[in-house]
Amino acid sequence: xxxxxxxxxxxxxxxxxxxGCGESGPxxxxxxxxxxxxxxxxxxxxSFKPVIDSEIAVYESLHPGTHIIAHYKPxxxxxxxxxxxxxxxIIATRTYSAAERNIVxxxxxxxxxxxxVAYDAIAVITHPxxxxxxxxxxxxxxxxxxxxxxxxxxxxxxxxxxxxxRFIVDSLLQGGKLGSNVTAAEGSEAVxxxxxxNKDAIGFIGVSWVGNRQDSSQLSYLSRVRVASLxxxxxxxxxxxxxxxxxxxxxxxxxxxxxxxLKERHIGLGHGFYNYLTTQSGQLIxxxxxxxxxxxxxQIRDARVSD
Numbered sequence: 001x002x003x004x005x006x007x008x009x010x011x012x013x014x015x016x017x018x019x020g021c022g023e024s025g026p027x028x029x030x031x032x033x034x035x036x037x038x039x040x041x042x043x044x045x046x047s048f049k050p051v052i053d054s055e056i057a058v059y060e061s062l063h064p065g066t067h068i069i070a071h072y073k074p075x076x077x078x079x080x081x082x083x084x085x086x087x088x089x090i091i092a093t094r095t096y097s098a099a100e101r102n103i104v105x106x107x108x109x110x111x112x113x114x115x116x117v118a119y120d121a122i123a124v125i126t127h128p129x130x131x132x133x134x135x136x137x138x139x140x141x142x143x144x145x146x147x148x149x150x151x152x153x154x155x156x157x158x159x160x161x162x163x164x165x166r167f168i169v170d171s172l173l174q175g176g177k178l179g180s181n182v183t184a185a186e187g188s189e190a191v192x193x194x195x196x197x198n199k200d201a202i203g204f205i206g207v208s209w210v211g212n213r214q215d216s217s218q219l220s221y222l223s224r225v226r227v228a229s230l231x232x233x234x235x236x237x238x239x240x241x242x243x244x245x246x247x248x249x250x251x252x253x254x255x256x257x258x259x260x261x262l263k264e265r266h267i268g269l270g271h272g273f274y275n276y277l278t279t280q281s282g283q284l285i286x287x288x289x290x291x292x293x294x295x296x297x298x299q300i301r302d303a304r305v306s307d
Contacts, residue, residue: 037065037269040089048120050208050289051289055273056070076160083107092163093163093258094166096114112262112263116257116294117260118294119256121242121246122164122254123206123254124203126225130200141172144182145178146181152202153202154202155185157186157187157190164206185203189209207291211291212289227241284296
């Protein structure tokens, strides 16, 4: 009888092991994804949708067992997702603050890391029949603060929480308020639609929506709106477009970073995608989208460059 009592726990243990082997899904404590397999969710600033769609498509084609689900939203919402355990990676125009990092460390027991992977610009678009196509920095500042005599109506991809609004308020208005003449649209594509339908509108969107003339969708947008030239930040007597050359040499005044933030406890799919954006392949996709890659060496040659 004593032997039967001692053997019972062993029998129960074996039963539990066989039952566990029959369950679907990963074993307890084993990550469900790797750089080559699995599914993850990432949060992306909506103004980068065209280029990040391309980055994800190529990554998934190189790693057929992966699925990256991107949620496009205003930048502030993306950064709030730092506290969402399911969000592995965030793409925005700024990195996290020390306070945000501390909260993530304390609440999720996870550290953060980031990389500036490309340089972006805010494109200014007008109706093709608008008489205005050249703007100085002061003209834009007066227009956006409501002090301008111009009848142009500025339109953004939202009035709150977007990276475009934050950049304009911080960098161009230097902390000042947007004027009551500013209009909000629901996303970058809606800004394009609004400007295309209104001759007195002037829109502000990420350049990846209108910078790639090899993309059929963007060619369609460019047939309906015009990209304006802004006062050269290095030579006030000239006006330049948000071309890569002008972004690289900081001639275009509305230049900003594209930042990738990683939040992952193990070497999983988030690490795989984060690292891919820094590789030659990932950097070339930024280049083809007419953003300026931040981690790729370029040889600059003397040549005649069109503004």
